[in-house]
Amino acid sequence: MIPWRALVALVVAVLSLTGASAGVSGLPAAPRRGVVATVNPVATEAGLQALRDGGNAVDAAIACALTLGVVDGHNSGIGGGCFMTLRLADGRLITLDGRETAPAAATRDMFLREGKADPRLSQDGALSVGIPGEFATLAYASTNHGRLPMARLLEAAARVAESGFRLDRHYVGRLRETRSGLALFPGSEAIFLKGLPATPSAGDLLRQPDLAWSYRQMASGGVAWFYRGDFARRTAEWMQSHGGVVEAADFARYEVVSRDPVRGTYRGHQIVSFPPPSSGGVHVVEILNLLERFDLASMGDGSAEFAHVVAEAMKLAFADRARWLGDPDFARVPRGLLSKEYAAGLARRIRLDRASVVAAAGSPPGADRDWFTREMGRHTTHFSTADTEGNWVACTASLNTSFGSKVVVPGTGILLNNHMDDFSAQPGVPNFFGLVGAEANAIEARKRPLSSMSPTLVLRDGRPILSVGAAGGPTIISQTVLAILRTIDFGKPPLEALAAPRLHHQWKPDTLHVERAWGEAVISGLRRRGHSVSVDASIGAAQAVGRDASGRWSAAADPRGEGAAGAW
Numbered sequence: 001m002i003p004w005r006a007l008v009a010l011v012v013a014v015l016s017l018t019g020a021s022a023g024v025s026g027l028p029a030a031p032r033r034g035v036v037a038t039v040n041p042v043a044t045e046a047g048l049q050a051l052r053d054g055g056n057a058v059d060a061a062i063a064c065a066l067t068l069g070v071v072d073g074h075n076s077g078i079g080g081g082c083f084m085t086l087r088l089a090d091g092r093l094i095t096l097d098g099r100e101t102a103p104a105a106a107t108r109d110m111f112l113r114e115g116k117a118d119p120r121l122s123q124d125g126a127l128s129v130g131i132p133g134e135f136a137t138l139a140y141a142s143t144n145h146g147r148l149p150m151a152r153l154l155e156a157a158a159r160v161a162e163s164g165f166r167l168d169r170h171y172v173g174r175l176r177e178t179r180s181g182l183a184l185f186p187g188s189e190a191i192f193l194k195g196l197p198a199t200p201s202a203g204d205l206l207r208q209p210d211l212a213w214s215y216r217q218m219a220s221g222g223v224a225w226f227y228r229g230d231f232a233r234r235t236a237e238w239m240q241s242h243g244g245v246v247e248a249a250d251f252a253r254y255e256v257v258s259r260d261p262v263r264g265t266y267r268g269h270q271i272v273s274f275p276p277p278s279s280g281g282v283h284v285v286e287i288l289n290l291l292e293r294f295d296l297a298s299m300g301d302g303s304a305e306f307a308h309v310v311a312e313a314m315k316l317a318f319a320d321r322a323r324w325l326g327d328p329d330f331a332r333v334p335r336g337l338l339s340k341e342y343a344a345g346l347a348r349r350i351r352l353d354r355a356s357v358v359a360a361a362g363s364p365p366g367a368d369r370d371w372f373t374r375e376m377g378r379h380t381t382h383f384s385t386a387d388t389e390g391n392w393v394a395c396t397a398s399l400n401t402s403f404g405s406k407v408v409v410p411g412t413g414i415l416l417n418n419h420m421d422d423f424s425a426q427p428g429v430p431n432f433f434g435l436v437g438a439e440a441n442a443i444e445a446r447k448r449p450l451s452s453m454s455p456t457l458v459l460r461d462g463r464p465i466l467s468v469g470a471a472g473g474p475t476i477i478s479q480t481v482l483a484i485l486r487t488i489d490f491g492k493p494p495l496e497a498l499a500a501p502r503l504h505h506q507w508k509p510d511t512l513h514v515e516r517a518w519g520e521a522v523i524s525g526l527r528r529r530g531h532s533v534s535v536d537a538s539i540g541a542a543q544a545v546g547r548d549a550s551g552r553w554s555a556a557a558d559p560r561g562e563g564a565a566g567a568w
């Protein structure tokens with residue numbers, strides 16, 4: 001059953017597809033140029049405008065990213081990183097790694113004080129900041145795969161920053177939670193506290209003239225302004241005088257990496273997702289490989305048995321994550337994690353009648369020789385776009401936690417990430433998301449912290465049918481898997497696939513998180529099987545666009561949030 005909020009969102013999505021905002025009257029299945037879904041209506045509109053202006057899905061995604069940095073800046077922006085999975089009209093599949101890098105002066109023990117990891121250092125302020133990759137990635141995507149000049153998209157977003165936007169409930173909540181952190185940094189305080197009433201509420205106008213100025217510098221000076229010019233210099237100076245280690249040279253060295261996508265199959269579909277340094281693609285495919293051994297369709301989507309088997313698969317995959325995953329340029333991440341045979345062996349440990357105890361990670365085949373190599377981030381945001389030419393984009397972007405490091409270097413308007421917290425500060429010590437890691441994700445100079453962001457495309461016979469991904473730390477992997485199961489095993493269109501109840505297990509802590517919407521019967525069925533269940537109101541935020549076998553398009557923003565989907 002679809003909850004009422006989902007129904008409202010369904011109506012909104014159908015209205016926009018039928019032309020209320022798009023002018024495709026009566027043709028919900030046939031947009032003129034493409035579809036867009038983001039967490040924010042202003043950002044979705046920016047993506048649609050890029051399509052109206054003759055842009056393709058890549059331009060639309062860039063417009064969304066730049067505008068989200070303005071209207072949803074506590075989640076993502078130019079001061080953070082992103083992963084972009086692309087399917088181009090000519091059939092090429094590309095993954096662009098715009099993850100932050102650790103500064104050259106970062107060291108393994110930089111967050112330890114008296115032998116213990118201090119989360120304040122990795123989560124707030126100068127030391128928490130990694131070198132941002134989002135702008136480099138958008139610029140790369142624009143130059144190589146877009147059609148509109150990037151300067152035009154930057155100017156459009158600059159205008160939104162300049163004239164301001166109305167806060168939504170979500171933004172207000174994040175401001176409340178982060179107030180004391182933002183107050184520590186005058187550059188941030190000036191914008192997010194002094195620039196708003198003392199007790200902000202939904203509907204208040206937030207203007208960001210400094211951010212507009214920075215966007216215009218980026219429009220005229222390009223990546224050089226950001227990575228080798230004024231922005232890099234100013235940021236490094238601020239960092240050095242506030243206990244940080246970032247240097248201008250770290251910016252100059254930053255590079256976007258085009259990596260080989262992770263590829264898997266699931267019940268006759270192709271899964272294309274993000275490779276390490278994201279753990280997302282590897283574990284989305286690993287979990288799907290495990291679940292392919294079970295007849296989920298006959299268990300039924302709303303059943304305790306289905307929820308149990310999915311949770312067991314997640315647990316096994318997250319144990320592997322903690323042991324094996326890290327930046328493939330530094331750590332040996334076994335490609336055997338994607339093997340069907342490996343999954344078949346692990347799947348034998350799953351019992352239908354009770355929760356298993358997973359003591360340690362598995363041993364994927366070839367772990368000693370076959371690794372990912374170059375050759376072959378709700379405080380985050382995911383957006384999806386696609387166009388009628390056959391370009392599809394799944395992009396997840398993040399500052400990490402709300403408002404990232406909370407640092408805005410005065411005058412720039414650009415919030416900086418705190419993605420250094422995604423490293424494992426000490427073996428076995430959990431990060432903000434309770435994730436533990438090992439050697440593979442230890443801090444090293446210029447290394448990229450491990451991520452769970454999972455921008456994923458699903459194809460059938462080479463034809464894309466779904467672009468999906470999510471925000472919510474490690475739950476991103478679970479949300480993405482569930483959306484794919486709901487699409488493939490249960491034949492749900494994107495909005496229903498996103499609306500259906502979610503669950504998440506990340507091995508450690510041994511807690512199965514379930515949304516209340518599963519209902520009492522399922523929750524007690526899970527407890528009876530021995531799961532330690534935590535009932536949550538809601539998990540994560542996912543967006544998706546899709547095209548079904550008969551060619552009908554759809555676009556869905558997560559009904560748990562305040563996003564929007566549309567078509568033009």
Ligand code: DON
Binds near residue numbers: 377398399400473476
């Ligand atoms: O890269 C990652 O996996 C995290 N930094 C993403 C953070 C996130 O989704 C925050 N949302 N709750």
